[in-house]
Amino acid sequence: AQSVAQPEDQVNVAEGNPLTVKCTYSVSGNPYLFWYVQYPNRGLQFLLKYITGDNLVKGSYGFEAEFNKSQTSFHLKKPSALVSDSALYFCAVRDTRGATNKLIFGTGTLLAVQP
Amino acid sequence: EAGVTQFPSHSVIEKGQTVTLRCDPISGHDNLYWYRRVMGKEIKFLLHFVKESKQDESGMPNNRFLAERTGGTYSTLKVQPAELEDSGVYFCASSQEPAGGYEQFFGPGTRLTVL
Numbered sequence: 712a713q714s715v716a717q718p719e720d721q722v723n724v725a726e727g728n729p730l731t732v733k734c735t736y737s738v739s740g741n742p743y744l745f746w747y748v749q750y751p752n753r754g755l756q757f758l759l760k761y762i763t764g765d766n767l768v769k770g771s772y773g774f775e776a777e778f779n780k781s782q783t784s785f786h787l788k789k790p791s792a793l794v795s796d797s798a799l800y801f802c803a804v805r806d807t808r809g810a811t812n813k814l815i816f817g818t819g820t821l822l823a824v825q826p
Numbered sequence: 827e828a829g830v831t832q833f834p835s836h837s838v839i840e841k842g843q844t845v846t847l848r849c850d851p852i853s854g855h856d857n858l859y860w861y862r863r864v865m866g867k868e869i870k871f872l873l874h875f876v877k878e879s880k881q882d883e884s885g886m887p888n889n890r891f892l893a894e895r896t897g898g899t900y901s902t903l904k905v906q907p908a909e910l911e912d913s914g915v916y917f918c919a920s921s922q923e924p925a926g927g928y929e930q931f932f933g934p935g936t937r938l939t940v941l
Contacts, residue, residue, distance in 0.1 A: 715868075743928055754830070755869075755917065755932035762928060801869065805928065811882040812923055813859060814930065816869040 713738045715802050717817035724792045725825050732787040732820045734802030743805035744785040745814065746776055750798045758800075761785060772796070792824045828852065830933035832918050838939045844906040847936045851900070851920030858901050859921075859930060860893060864914035872916075875901060887912075908940045 716735045724730045736742055746758040759770025766778045776787045785802060799821050803814040831850045839845050851858045860872040872891070873883040877898035886893070890909070895901040905912050915937050919930035 745929060747932070752934075754832075754934035755919075757929045757931065760929055803869075806871070809882055809884070811874045812857070812921070812928055812930075813871040813874055813882060813885070814861075814869075815871070816861075818866075818868045 713804070713806055713808065713815055715804050715815050715817040717800075717802055717820045719820050720818075721821045721823060723823045723825065726794050727791050730789050730792045730796070730822065730824070732800050732802075732822060734785045734787065734817060735783050736785060736802070736804045737783060738804050738807055738815075740807045742778075742783075742785075742807075743812075744776075744778060745803040745805075746770065746774070746785075746787050747801045747803065748798045749801065749819075755801065758787070792822075794824050794826050797822055797824045830918055830920050830931055832916075832933040832936050834936060835934065836937045836939075838941065839908055840941055841910055842907045844904065845908055845938060847903045847905075847916055847918075847938070849901045849903070849918030849933060851918070852931055855920035855922050855931075856898070857921045857923055857930075858895060859919045860901070860903055861917045861919065862914050863917065863935075864911075869917065872903075905938075908938075910940050913938055913940045 744761040747755040761778045802817045833848045858875040863869045871885040874881045875895040892904045915935045917935045919932045921930045
Protein backbone atom coordinates (compact mmCIF):
# COMPACT_ATOMS: atom_id res chain seq x y z
CA ALA A 712 0.00 0.00 0.00
CA GLN A 713 1.17 3.51 -0.72
CA SER A 714 1.53 5.62 2.40
CA VAL A 715 3.34 8.38 4.25
CA ALA A 716 4.39 8.16 7.88
CA GLN A 717 5.20 11.06 10.15
CA PRO A 718 6.23 9.27 13.33
CA GLU A 719 6.17 12.31 15.61
CA ASP A 720 2.91 14.03 16.49
CA GLN A 721 4.88 16.93 17.94
CA VAL A 722 8.43 18.22 17.81
CA ASN A 723 9.69 20.70 20.37
CA VAL A 724 12.79 22.75 19.73
CA ALA A 725 14.35 25.87 21.19
CA GLU A 726 14.69 28.94 19.04
CA GLY A 727 18.05 29.02 17.30
CA ASN A 728 18.49 25.25 17.43
CA PRO A 729 18.35 23.04 14.36
CA LEU A 730 15.08 21.25 13.70
CA THR A 731 14.15 18.03 11.95
CA VAL A 732 10.66 16.81 11.12
CA LYS A 733 10.67 13.20 9.99
CA CYS A 734 8.86 11.63 7.06
CA THR A 735 9.06 8.19 5.50
CA TYR A 736 7.09 6.99 2.51
CA SER A 737 6.05 3.86 0.71
CA VAL A 738 5.25 4.16 -3.00
CA SER A 739 5.90 2.15 -6.11
CA GLY A 740 8.05 3.75 -8.75
CA ASN A 741 9.81 7.08 -8.46
CA PRO A 742 8.44 9.24 -5.66
CA TYR A 743 7.38 12.84 -6.03
CA LEU A 744 7.64 14.21 -2.48
CA PHE A 745 6.29 17.41 -0.95
CA TRP A 746 6.26 19.32 2.31
CA TYR A 747 3.44 21.65 3.22
CA VAL A 748 2.96 23.86 6.26
CA GLN A 749 -0.28 24.98 7.86
CA TYR A 750 -0.26 28.03 10.09
CA PRO A 751 -3.21 28.54 12.46
CA ASN A 752 -6.43 29.39 10.62
CA ARG A 753 -4.65 29.25 7.28
CA GLY A 754 -4.55 26.84 4.37
CA LEU A 755 -1.74 24.51 3.43
CA GLN A 756 1.25 26.36 2.09
CA PHE A 757 3.75 24.67 -0.22
CA LEU A 758 7.30 24.56 1.18
CA LEU A 759 9.35 22.40 -1.13
CA LYS A 760 9.34 19.34 -3.36
CA TYR A 761 11.54 16.58 -4.69
CA ILE A 762 10.83 15.32 -8.18
CA THR A 763 14.27 14.39 -9.48
CA GLY A 764 17.86 15.57 -9.31
CA ASP A 765 19.83 16.65 -6.26
CA ASN A 766 18.81 14.80 -3.11
CA LEU A 767 19.01 17.98 -1.03
CA VAL A 768 16.13 20.27 -1.84
CA LYS A 769 15.90 23.86 -0.66
CA GLY A 770 12.57 25.57 -0.14
CA SER A 771 10.86 28.55 1.37
CA TYR A 772 11.74 30.23 4.69
CA GLY A 773 15.14 28.53 4.96
CA PHE A 774 13.75 25.00 5.02
CA GLU A 775 15.38 22.12 3.23
CA ALA A 776 14.73 18.41 2.90
CA GLU A 777 16.90 15.45 2.05
CA PHE A 778 15.63 12.64 -0.13
CA ASN A 779 17.08 9.29 0.89
CA LYS A 780 16.01 6.54 -1.45
CA SER A 781 17.52 3.64 0.51
CA GLN A 782 15.76 4.72 3.69
CA THR A 783 12.64 5.91 1.86
CA SER A 784 12.79 9.12 3.84
CA PHE A 785 12.29 12.80 3.15
CA HIS A 786 13.04 14.60 6.42
CA LEU A 787 12.46 18.34 6.68
CA LYS A 788 15.25 20.37 8.22
CA LYS A 789 16.20 23.89 9.15
CA PRO A 790 19.56 24.94 10.62
CA SER A 791 18.14 27.51 13.03
CA ALA A 792 14.52 27.46 14.18
CA LEU A 793 12.41 30.59 14.65
CA VAL A 794 9.39 30.98 16.91
CA SER A 795 7.45 31.90 13.77
CA ASP A 796 8.15 28.41 12.36
CA SER A 797 5.69 26.99 14.89
CA ALA A 798 2.99 25.36 12.77
CA LEU A 799 1.62 22.04 11.53
CA TYR A 800 3.78 20.34 8.91
CA PHE A 801 2.56 17.76 6.42
CA CYS A 802 4.61 15.45 4.25
CA ALA A 803 3.01 14.14 1.07
CA VAL A 804 3.83 11.84 -1.83
CA ARG A 805 2.21 11.63 -5.22
CA ASP A 806 0.09 8.52 -5.56
CA THR A 807 1.59 6.60 -8.47
CA ARG A 808 -1.48 4.46 -9.00
CA GLY A 809 -3.80 5.72 -11.70
CA ALA A 810 -3.52 8.65 -14.03
CA THR A 811 -3.87 11.55 -11.61
CA ASN A 812 -1.37 13.34 -9.40
CA LYS A 813 -3.37 13.07 -6.20
CA LEU A 814 -1.37 13.34 -3.00
CA ILE A 815 -1.12 10.95 -0.07
CA PHE A 816 -0.49 12.82 3.15
CA GLY A 817 0.95 11.94 6.51
CA THR A 818 -0.92 12.75 9.71
CA GLY A 819 1.04 15.92 10.30
CA THR A 820 3.64 16.98 12.85
CA LEU A 821 3.12 19.95 15.11
CA LEU A 822 6.31 21.95 15.45
CA ALA A 823 6.60 24.05 18.58
CA VAL A 824 9.55 26.42 18.78
CA GLN A 825 10.15 27.85 22.24
CA PRO A 826 11.71 31.30 22.65
CA GLU B 827 -2.08 36.57 -8.42
CA ALA B 828 -5.05 35.48 -6.34
CA GLY B 829 -4.76 32.16 -4.59
CA VAL B 830 -7.28 29.39 -4.17
CA THR B 831 -10.35 30.60 -2.33
CA GLN B 832 -13.00 28.59 -0.53
CA PHE B 833 -16.41 29.51 0.79
CA PRO B 834 -17.65 29.35 3.46
CA SER B 835 -14.79 29.25 5.91
CA HIS B 836 -16.99 27.58 8.50
CA SER B 837 -20.32 25.80 8.34
CA VAL B 838 -22.32 24.32 11.19
CA ILE B 839 -25.34 22.25 10.19
CA GLU B 840 -27.66 19.67 11.66
CA LYS B 841 -27.49 16.03 10.71
CA GLY B 842 -29.68 15.44 7.67
CA GLN B 843 -29.26 18.92 6.24
CA THR B 844 -27.54 19.82 3.00
CA VAL B 845 -24.36 21.86 2.66
CA THR B 846 -22.59 23.12 -0.44
CA LEU B 847 -18.93 24.06 -0.37
CA ARG B 848 -17.38 26.18 -3.07
CA CYS B 849 -13.83 26.38 -4.39
CA ASP B 850 -12.37 28.92 -6.80
CA PRO B 851 -9.02 27.71 -8.14
CA ILE B 852 -6.15 29.84 -9.31
CA SER B 853 -7.02 31.31 -12.69
CA GLY B 854 -5.76 29.14 -15.53
CA HIS B 855 -5.30 26.00 -13.44
CA ASP B 856 -6.97 23.09 -15.16
CA ASN B 857 -6.52 20.67 -12.28
CA LEU B 858 -8.71 20.94 -9.21
CA TYR B 859 -8.58 18.58 -6.25
CA TRP B 860 -10.74 18.14 -3.18
CA TYR B 861 -9.31 16.71 0.04
CA ARG B 862 -10.65 16.25 3.55
CA ARG B 863 -9.07 16.09 7.00
CA VAL B 864 -11.18 14.41 9.63
CA MET B 865 -10.56 14.66 13.37
CA GLY B 866 -6.85 15.44 13.23
CA LYS B 867 -6.04 12.52 11.00
CA GLU B 868 -4.28 12.57 7.66
CA ILE B 869 -5.55 14.65 4.79
CA LYS B 870 -7.33 12.34 2.36
CA PHE B 871 -8.02 12.73 -1.33
CA LEU B 872 -11.64 12.96 -2.43
CA LEU B 873 -11.62 13.69 -6.15
CA HIS B 874 -9.84 15.33 -9.06
CA PHE B 875 -11.13 17.42 -11.95
CA VAL B 876 -9.32 18.29 -15.13
CA LYS B 877 -11.26 21.25 -16.45
CA GLU B 878 -14.88 20.16 -16.13
CA SER B 879 -14.22 16.42 -16.26
CA LYS B 880 -13.90 14.13 -13.25
CA GLN B 881 -10.62 12.29 -13.61
CA ASP B 882 -10.68 10.37 -10.37
CA GLU B 883 -13.40 10.24 -7.74
CA SER B 884 -12.10 7.16 -5.97
CA GLY B 885 -11.86 8.99 -2.67
CA MET B 886 -15.49 10.07 -2.45
CA PRO B 887 -16.90 8.37 0.66
CA ASN B 888 -20.36 7.59 -0.66
CA ASN B 889 -23.15 8.85 -2.86
CA ARG B 890 -24.12 11.56 -0.39
CA PHE B 891 -21.24 13.56 -1.83
CA LEU B 892 -21.61 15.24 -5.20
CA ALA B 893 -18.95 17.39 -6.84
CA GLU B 894 -19.31 19.55 -9.90
CA ARG B 895 -17.12 21.88 -11.87
CA THR B 896 -19.30 23.65 -14.37
CA GLY B 897 -17.41 25.29 -17.21
CA GLY B 898 -14.11 24.18 -15.79
CA THR B 899 -13.84 27.12 -13.42
CA TYR B 900 -15.08 26.97 -9.84
CA SER B 901 -16.17 23.75 -8.19
CA THR B 902 -18.82 22.85 -5.67
CA LEU B 903 -18.98 19.93 -3.28
CA LYS B 904 -22.43 19.12 -1.95
CA VAL B 905 -23.13 16.85 0.97
CA GLN B 906 -26.72 15.65 1.11
CA PRO B 907 -27.82 14.56 3.65
CA ALA B 908 -24.98 15.34 6.01
CA GLU B 909 -24.00 12.82 8.68
CA LEU B 910 -21.96 13.30 11.85
CA GLU B 911 -18.91 11.59 10.35
CA ASP B 912 -18.77 14.19 7.57
CA SER B 913 -17.41 16.75 10.02
CA GLY B 914 -13.91 17.88 9.16
CA VAL B 915 -11.93 20.37 7.15
CA TYR B 916 -12.44 20.27 3.40
CA PHE B 917 -9.56 21.56 1.34
CA CYS B 918 -9.49 22.45 -2.29
CA ALA B 919 -6.28 22.63 -4.32
CA SER B 920 -5.41 23.55 -7.88
CA SER B 921 -2.41 22.98 -10.09
CA GLN B 922 -1.16 23.23 -13.61
CA GLU B 923 0.51 19.96 -14.53
CA PRO B 924 3.10 19.21 -15.59
CA ALA B 925 4.19 22.70 -16.58
CA GLY B 926 3.51 23.99 -13.08
CA GLY B 927 5.78 21.46 -11.45
CA TYR B 928 3.18 19.21 -9.84
CA GLU B 929 2.83 21.14 -6.60
CA GLN B 930 -0.74 21.82 -5.65
CA PHE B 931 -1.84 25.14 -4.23
CA PHE B 932 -4.33 24.84 -1.42
CA GLY B 933 -7.13 27.03 -0.24
CA PRO B 934 -7.75 27.87 3.42
CA GLY B 935 -10.30 25.09 3.80
CA THR B 936 -13.90 24.92 4.93
CA ARG B 937 -14.45 23.63 8.44
CA LEU B 938 -17.68 21.63 8.43
CA THR B 939 -19.35 20.69 11.69
CA VAL B 940 -22.35 18.37 11.61
CA LEU B 941 -24.34 18.30 14.85
